[in-house]
Amino acid sequence: MTQSTLILLVRHGETPTTGTVLPGRAPGLHLSERGRAQAEAVADRLSGLPVEAIYSSPLERARETAEPTAARTGTAVAEEAGLLECDFGDWTGAALAGLTGLPEWQTVQHNPSVFRFPNGEGFSGMQARIVGTLETLRAAHPGGVVVCFSHADPIKAAVAHALGTHLDLFQRIMISPASVSAISYADGKAPAVLTVNSTSEPLSGLRPA
Numbered sequence: 001m002t003q004s005t006l007i008l009l010v011r012h013g014e015t016p017t018t019g020t021v022l023p024g025r026a027p028g029l030h031l032s033e034r035g036r037a038q039a040e041a042v043a044d045r046l047s048g049l050p051v052e053a054i055y056s057s058p059l060e061r062a063r064e065t066a067e068p069t070a071a072r073t074g075t076a077v078a079e080e081a082g083l084l085e086c087d088f089g090d091w092t093g094a095a096l097a098g099l100t101g102l103p104e105w106q107t108v109q110h111n112p113s114v115f116r117f118p119n120g121e122g123f124s125g126m127q128a129r130i131v132g133t134l135e136t137l138r139a140a141h142p143g144g145v146v147v148c149f150s151h152a153d154p155i156k157a158a159v160a161h162a163l164g165t166h167l168d169l170f171q172r173i174m175i176s177p178a179s180v181s182a183i184s185y186a187d188g189k190a191p192a193v194l195t196v197n198s199t200s201e202p203l204s205g206l207r208p209a
């Protein structure tokens with residue numbers, strides 16, 4: 001029987017606007033100094049895992065978070081558009097303080113499955129995209145350890161799906177900057193969520209040697 005495939009989902013490290021602006025897919029947002037330190041810490045925490053492949057959202061903050069892990073493991077980073085941030089459409093670049101007062105914000109929080117960002121992507125479409133992408137990557141690396149660098153909302157949606165949690169409840173899942181969440185996929189079985197939003201522990205125990 002093939003060993004399970006382990007997919008690690010890493011949110012990018014902090015940027016100068018994390019928590020204050022909805023950056024979305026706007027280009028040119030880089031890690032802050034603290035974010036770069038978090039990216040190094042991710043590489044430390046993953047050391048000891050037999051990483052077979054690394055994929056990243058094409059956005060700078062995700063690529064920069066992947067770099068130390070790539071250097072440490074000697075594994076090239078492949079860009080994967082399926083790991084991109086949600087397309088926030090007209091809300092891209094908006095200050096969160098200005099969005100939280102909008103009536104639509106209540107839908108974003110409490111009924112996201114029906115919400116589509118104006119001129120952007122819907123949460124349901126985003127979830128289908130990230131789940132489909134992980135399915136493709138797991139099929140490409142049977143039995144392997146695959147590290148994927150992505151963004152908060154897609155990771156939350158992927159974890160919710162693996163848990164069997166409805167998308168309308170996905171805002172209850174916390175995904176912090178530079179956190180690692182792990183899902184194991186075995187043939188013929190439901191996915192197993194091994195850890196969510198891990199920000200401090202070493203992770204080599206997820207795939208004992």
Ligand SMILES: O=C(O)[C@@H](CO)OP(=O)(O)O
Pocket residue numbers: 011012018019021022023024085086150151152153154
């Ligand atoms: O703005 C945020 O809080 C999240 C939403 O997914 O984005 P990112 O993980 O790209 O910072």
